[in-house]
Amino acid sequence: MTASLQHPDFGELLRVSARIGCLSFGGPAGQIALMHRELVEDRGWISEDQYLHALNFCHLLPGPEAQQLAIWIGWKLHGIRGGLAAGLLFVIPGALVILALSMLYGAAAHLAWFAALFLGIKAAVLAIVAGAVLRLAGRALGTDFRKGAALVSFLALFLFNAPFPLVVIGAGAVGWIAARWRPALLGLTGEAAAAPDTPRPWGYSARAVLIGALAWAAPMAAVLALLGRDHVLWRVGVFFSKLAVVTFGGAYAVLAYMAQQAVSAQHWLTAAEMADGLGLAETTPGPLIMVTQFVGYLAAFRSPAPFTPLVAGLLGAGLTTWVTFAPCFLWVFALAPWIERLERAQLLKGALALVTSAIVGVVANLSAWFALQVLFHDLRPVWPGFSLPVPASFDWRAGLIAALSGWAVIGRKWNVIPVLAGAAVGGWLLAQIS
Template sequence: MEPHLVSYTRRELIAYFLRLGTVGFGGPPALVSAMHRDLVMERQWVSEEDYREGLALAQLAPGPLAAQLAIYIGYIHYGVAGATFTGLAFVLPSFAMVLGVSWAYVEFNGLPWMQAIFYGIGAAVIGIIAIGTHKLALKTVSKDALSWILFTVSALATVIAEQEILWLVLLSGGIYWLVKTRGPIRSDSGSSYAPLLLQLFALPSDSILWQLALFFMKAGAFVFGSGLAIVPFLYGGVVKEYGWLSEQQFLDAVAVAMITPGPVVITVAFIGYLVAGFSGACVAAIATFLPCYLFTVLPAPYFKRWGKHPGVKAIVDGITIAAVGAIGGAVIVLGRRQLVDLPAFLIALTSLGLLYRYKKLSELYLIGGAALVGLLLRYIA
């Protein structure tokens, strides 16, 4: 579709993702749900089919789920330029915030107030994610029994394994295709850039910045699942293998990612800052997001070309159903970790109830109120 036939301008799309990157809390489940609610259901800038294709591609490729979906949405009507600008608009606000928090962390020897704020925000986010996942499931999961079986299996598997299971997502696509259609699927092979990445990984590590670049490029290129999936990989590298951070510093890095809006994987900037200052933060962020950008933009033309084929569409639908199921399971996993006592449970329940009752209520107000409640409970109660 040509840009002049589109109901929105590239500037409007960039402005939307700039705002989402600035106020979008809750990690991949909440951000993916927000894009569907805002761009598909309310503004109708993106079709349901295009959204599903983007979610399926983001699910199949390594890297942060929400960032890849944002990049694909930018590509739909405005090509590589749209993908580039929407990706930057989505990531830069949280990157700037993380830089600010990193500076304060170093200057003031830690952030004792961080856990108090995270306590309140984390609880509210569970309610936000839950209501978003409910709406997304009702919209994307068909009414037939097979769809709900695949959704339920994916959700339960995510709860049990406490992580997204890629092979199960792919299997869901195959099962849905087998049941819905048996037509052949044609495919074109795109240019491969894996050898280039492998050559980069083999370069000599002459400086700490090179070490950071190569490590975080591996993280962006080979870790599948949502932004939360990268945390175990980062822990093994920055704490165990390289010893760049202590255990407490790494936990603080994860907390920083959770209390700032935008993609959770932006925690890499905090880690890079602690290791090598501003340069380290920039190198870590660029190295992590570059593979995810390439893994989205390079296959995008083929997804758009063949996405309407009945066989491909059936696979995409099956993958999307499993992906939404995994998001639903992630709500339970995150809830078990975050809702550790009665006040946290009540904050989450209140957030869910308010969002269900008041459809237009801004999540930003809930986040701000929850942060204040967290501070009050920690320092006054």
């Protein structure tokens, strides 16, 4: 099968990677489907088996799996420079668009017409996230044990505000144990395939880790030396560096944790603004986790000293993007030579299987959090970390747009871009008549 594969020159890889980066709307599912069509079906650069093995490999890594798949494909075709080119071109178009939108948002957030547009966008995002919960549940909850893991993770986060990393690590540990003693609970066969009879690439991986870690840390070292630990850029960089290590399960999985920390702990933006940022990220190409750039921009824009607000915002956006995506290259370059061995790691598969199930509960918690923030103006604390809405504060406009968006996205399977555009117009129209 692989004998008939085409091998593009580097210039052709650049052109196709740029095309994919500009067209990669629709979240991970749409991006993965786009790459499959462009690279497997239309051009025959990667075989079907290679593509599926690489996709499974990327699901084992923290970070956006679609971008990591793009890096792996570039690496497979043209080594390190191919991986760098394909990975960067997958991110850069969306990063430029969301940076421009973040700058507009920072300048116009308090204007009435702008707030009216985002009323509709936030309501549509609520429907989009609810649709993500249903898709994840259909794919990840194949056994009663995995359904229980999803329920436990949801209750731990929603009712008791449990730390997101603890939920992920706990699910992984339980999955590891279950794969060892009762693999049927996870839907695994219990049969471990033999590892390939090839040398282990320790030296290559060690060099990739060392170089990648130095590149990841370089801008943080500059911020520490020039601005110190108390500056907002240092806090932004540290927070998003930590986030890059625990983002298993895609952007939706980590957004609730990011929102909790950015809104409640760091006070960089409000819950409503966090929902606005996700709406912006849904409308741009590239990974959905690019919403981190929006948060980094606003955090630095609002605490700019010793820079102007615009310069501080640009630095915050750039630093956030770097520490979010640089680790993706590190993971792929260090572990890609091990892909066949990781495919056969039964215990690792069990750990990731239960993490994926727990992620359903995490994303359900995000959906509930957005619903409370978007549909109600007032929340009443019940106990620390848990609040219930005040029924009288229900926003009927947001409820109507959310219901119509849910019908379009979940019921009719419409593309999210026209749904978001229609919701924005609907929010503006409803604001004029109420």
